[in-house]
Amino acid sequence: MESQQRQQVSFKLHPKQMLAAMSPATEILYGGSAGGGKSYLMRIAAIRWCMEIANLQVYIFRRIREDLQKNHMEGAQGFRVLLAPWERVGYVQIVEDEIRFQNGSKIYLCHCKDEKDRFKYQGAEIHVLMIDELTHFTEVIYRFLRSRVRMSGIDLDGAQKKRFPRILCGSNPGGIGHGWVKATWLDNHKPMDIWKTPSNEGGFIRQFIPARLSDNPSLDEQSYSDNLSGLGNEALVKAMLEGDWDVVSGAAYDISRSRHMVRQFDIPAHWTRFMAIDWGYVKPFSVGWYAVCEGGAVIAARGDWPEIYIPDNAIVRYREFYGWNGKPDTGAKMEAPYVAREILRMENGEAMDYRVGDTGMWARNDGPSVQERMFSEGVRLRQSEKDRSSGYQEICARLRGEDDIPMFFVTENCVHFWRTFPPLVLDEAQPEKGPDTKQEDHCNDEVQYALTSRPMKKTKDQRYIRQIRKLRIEANLDRYAPYRVK
Numbered sequence: 172m173e174s175q176q177r178q179q180v181s182f183k184l185h186p187k188q189m190l191a192a193m194s195p196a197t198e199i200l201y202g203g204s205a206g207g208g209k210s211y212l213m214r215i216a217a218i219r220w221c222m223e224i225a226n227l228q229v230y231i232f233r234r235i236r237e238d239l240q241k242n243h244m245e246g247a248q249g250f251r252v253l254l255a256p257w258e259r260v261g262y263v264q265i266v267e268d269e270i271r272f273q274n275g276s277k278i279y280l281c282h283c284k285d286e287k288d289r290f291k292y293q294g295a296e297i298h299v300l301m302i303d304e305l306t307h308f309t310e311v312i313y314r315f316l317r318s319r320v321r322m323s324g325i326d327l328d329g330a331q332k333k334r335f336p337r338i339l340c341g342s343n344p345g346g347i348g349h350g351w352v353k354a355t356w357l358d359n360h361k362p363m364d365i366w367k368t369p370s371n372e373g374g375f376i377r378q379f380i381p382a383r384l385s386d387n388p389s390l391d392e393q394s395y396s397d398n399l400s401g402l403g404n405e406a407l408v409k410a411m412l413e414g415d416w417d418v419v420s421g422a423a424y425d426i427s428r429s430r431h432m433v434r435q436f437d438i439p440a441h442w443t444r445f446m447a448i449d450w451g452y453v454k455p456f457s458v459g460w461y462a463v464c465e466g467g468a469v470i471a472a473r474g475d476w477p478e479i480y481i482p483d484n485a486i487v488r489y490r491e492f493y494g495w496n497g498k499p500d501t502g503a504k505m506e507a508p509y510v511a512r513e514i515l516r517m518e519n520g521e522a523m524d525y526r527v528g529d530t531g532m533w534a535r536n537d538g539p540s541v542q543e544r545m546f547s548e549g550v551r552l553r554q555s556e557k558d559r560s561s562g563y564q565e566i567c568a569r570l571r572g573e574d575d576i577p578m579f580f581v582t583e584n585c586v587h588f589w590r591t592f593p594p595l596v597l598d599e600a601q602p603e604k605g606p607d608t609k610q611e612d613h614c615n616d617e618v619q620y621a622l623t624s625r626p627m628k629k630t631k632d633q634r635y636i637r638q639i640r641k642l643r644i645e646a647n648l649d650r651y652a653p654y655r656v657k
Contacts, residue, residue: 184215188201188211188212188382191212191216191339192216192219194378194380195333195365196375196376196377197334197336197375197376198337198368198376198378199338199339199379200305200340200342200352200378201340201380201382202340202341202382203343203381203382203416208382209342209382210242210303212341213243213341214231214243214248214250216301217231217278217301220335221274221276223331224276224335225275225326226274226275227276227325228277228279228295228298229279229299230279230297230301231243231279231280231303232281232282232283232300232308233302233304233307234282234283234304235282236282236284238282239268239280239281239303240280250265251265254270268281283308283312283316286312288312289312289315292315292319293319297319297336298320299320299335299339300316300319300337301338301339302340302342304341305341305348306347306348306349307346308347308348309351309499309500310348310351310355310499313348314498317338317373320338320373322335338375344415344419345596346421347607347609349416350591350594350595353416353594354590356377356378356379360379362379363378363380363381364378364379365377419596421596421597421599422595422596423563423596423597423605424566424570424592424593424595427593430577431570431581432580432589433476433481433487433580433582434470434473434582435582435583436470436656437657438462438489439465439468443463444460444462444521444524445526445527445624445625446514447459447461447555447618448527448532448552448620449613449614449616450528450532450541451494451613452502452504453501454502455495455501455613456493456503456510457491457587457613457617458491458492458494458510458514458617459488459588459614459617460488460489461486461487461488462489463484463486463625464481464487466483467481468480468481469655471655471657479580480576481580482572484628485572485576485577485579485580486579486580486625487580488579488581488582489584490582490585491587491614492513493587494510499611507541508545508547510545511545512548515548526550526551526553527553527555527624528552528553529555529557529617529620530557532545533554555623557620560604561623562620563606563619565622565627566618569627579622588614591610591612591615595607
């Protein structure tokens with residue numbers, strides 16, 4: 172009876188889903204556009220592997236427990252319906268968030284809302300790790316869970332030994348993890364490429380398998396596409412419908428390298444210079460050096476860099492010092508006096524008009540504050556404005572600029588700014604306050620302290636002057652700018 176019932180249960184995968192299930196890669200990101208069949212793939216793969224391998228331990232994660240239940244347990248294609256025939260004959264038992272197979276294999280439905288929650292799985296031995304909507308997680312959580320993926324005491328045949336233990340993740344673009352997910356799977360590799368990662372990246376065999384709505388014939392493509400188009404937000408629609416990872420769904424800032432990045436250049440001596448710092452010890456600290464353009468300037472073309480106009484009163488972030496240990500959102504644990512000495516070494520006698528620091532640096536905890544210890548080394552700071560809403564608005568205003576010309580630029584050598592700042596997404600609960608603070612947002616905080624120390628001022632005369640200068644730039648009249656930087 173049981174054998175007959177098991178034969179009646181059939182699980183079908185579409186070709187792209189089957190490709191992911193059978194891939195020789197052991198750390199897979201599957202997805203892109205919405206409707207690609209990511210969640211269904213995970214359920215079917217988990218069931219099949221548990222059928223094939225006795226005592227297999229499969230962990231399926233979503234960030235929120237309620238989403239886990241709705242997406243994987245309930246519905247016409249949820250575990251309860253898929254496994255109902257086997258559950259009736261006792262081959263499978265579903266107990267709350269756990270699915271138990273007669274051969275000893277188990278599927279655990281897990282959630283990990285915040286980074287502190289990851290320690291609940293510290294003792295787990297995960298044979299198969301599945302993460303649904305990976306970009307909803309921080310890289311800290313992912314790396315920790317990946318470190319729990321190992322296998323011992325399980326009999327595998329020759330082919331299985333090469334494919335287990337393994338990781339299968341699914342995700343759309345966007346979310347707080349967009350930046351690190353894109354950097355991990357998409358940057359520097361083409362879709363479908365398979366490559367082995369170094370030991371400090373887990374040593375798995377990694378692959379990104381793009382999934383489009385058209386890869387899922389179970390859905391009415393036109394109807395589903397129309398529903399997504401109704402989201403209204405153009406960037407969100409593009410990310411969800413096309414699986415475009417270069418579009419950040421829910422991005423906090425409208426920033427692009429083509430508009431806001433400039434090449435390194437020698438800062439004119441008469442420009443105002445200042446420094447800002449967001450302090451961190453366990454978390455990274457971020458130090459940025461800024462210059463205020465006086466009277467307008469042209470940065471001459473060089474190599475692939477075109478000529479660019481920097482308006483009067485625009486701010487340029489031209490140098491950075493980022494205190495991390497090479498791992499995401501993890502500080503270098505440098506003591507304040509050492510950081511202060513390194514700041515002075517990097518300035519090499521360069522005169523700063525002022526320095527602004529995170530207000531937390533003035534806190535005293537059983538001894539001198541961070542600010543006091545830096546002051547003793549010769550780095551004098553004044554307290555920053557610390558209002559997320561006004562800081563966010565100031566950054567947005569300068570990025571937008573006037574007359575189609577930005578009022579904030581960042582040089583290409585500020586690699587940690589360009590790594591962490593553009594992927595930031597809004598805080599969904601409090602979008603008026605800007606980026607979600609669960610991200611690696613230390614450059615963002617430091618930029619807020621810097622720009623709010625010199626709020627952008629607009630006058631009718633300045634706008635008129637900028638319009639004239641823009642027209643002269645387009646006419647290639649060299650005499651329009653009072654200062655030219657080679």
